[in-house]
Amino acid sequence: MLDGWVKPRLDPMLDGLARKLAATGVGADTVTVVACAVGLLATGAIALGYLWSGLALLLISRLGDGLDGAVARLNGKTDYGGFLDIVLDFVFYGAIPLGFVLLDPAANAVAGAVLIFTFYVNGASFLAFAVMAERRGLSSDARGEKSIFFTTGLAEATETILLFVAFCLLPASFATLAYAFAALTAYTAVSRIVLARRSF
Template sequence: MLDARARRLIDPPLNRLGHALAARGATANGVTLAGLGLGLLAALTIALGSPGWALLPLLASRLADGLDGAVARATRKTDFGGYLDIWADFLFYGAVPFAFAVMDPANALPAAFLLLTFYVNGTSFLGLAAMAAKRDISTEAQGQKSLYYSAGLLEGTETIVFFVLLCLLPQHFAPLAWAFGVLCLFTATARVLNARHLLPD
């Protein structure tokens, strides 16, 4: 819901930084993998019982997630780079709830529910992207993306804010996870309804 507005604010400085990194030899795929490494470090820090300390690598990983596209735009965008970016995002998104379950087994059930809703929501997103590509349907409403990006109630910006809240309020993981999971299901349902409109028989 907030991604389009957030992109208008963050894209200009990200593009400048992306050009600077590209001029120094950085590659988009390298930035993607660095961001993934930082995200997994954040998950490991959570699993070891220090969610507050996980904020630094978590936010750095999301900065890298924005920078990889900026570096690609400054050099050359590739289909594999877009694929790698999505794969890394979903691995990161799954690692954080799993880490909270490892940190405290009492979090296991809400974490499992959250992962289920991430799976359902992710499928609604990627399935629509695949069908849109098949029909040559495109959009740049959320900025330049490697695939069809269907907007929703919960997008990347909301998920990052949610993860930050989890790190700041780990004692409230369960209610936050249940609430966010329900909103994920609303988002997935809205995407399915949108797909029915976008992909008529």
């Protein structure tokens, strides 16, 4: 939902950083892998109780996630790069809630499982829609130029990152926040299924 507002405001900054990276010979795939690795470090920091470090690392990770696309636009996009970006995004989005589950299993395990389950369902609806859209030759630039057909929803990247920031700042509220966001994510998945029924 917020991605459409955030993206055009961040892109100029990301494009400037991407030009500097590209000039050093750093490729988009390298940025993608490093961003995911930093995200996994954030997960480890969170699991060990270093929440401020985890917060800083997850924000750096998402900066890298924005940069890889900007670098790819400069150096030339590849199908493998698009594939890698999507897969490692899913790794990141599953890993951060897992970090909070490991931090306090007694308080967070059920809520974390529910949240990750809804991420799974939403991700499946997102990817399945993209496959069917590709088969029908559909295209969309709702969130800029993407490797696959990109459907929008209530729970997108910006909202999810804000959720993870809230987890770090308010760890005692993890379960409440997770259940609330799981409901938004489930709604996004259901709305995409309804859209698919109307579109296909």
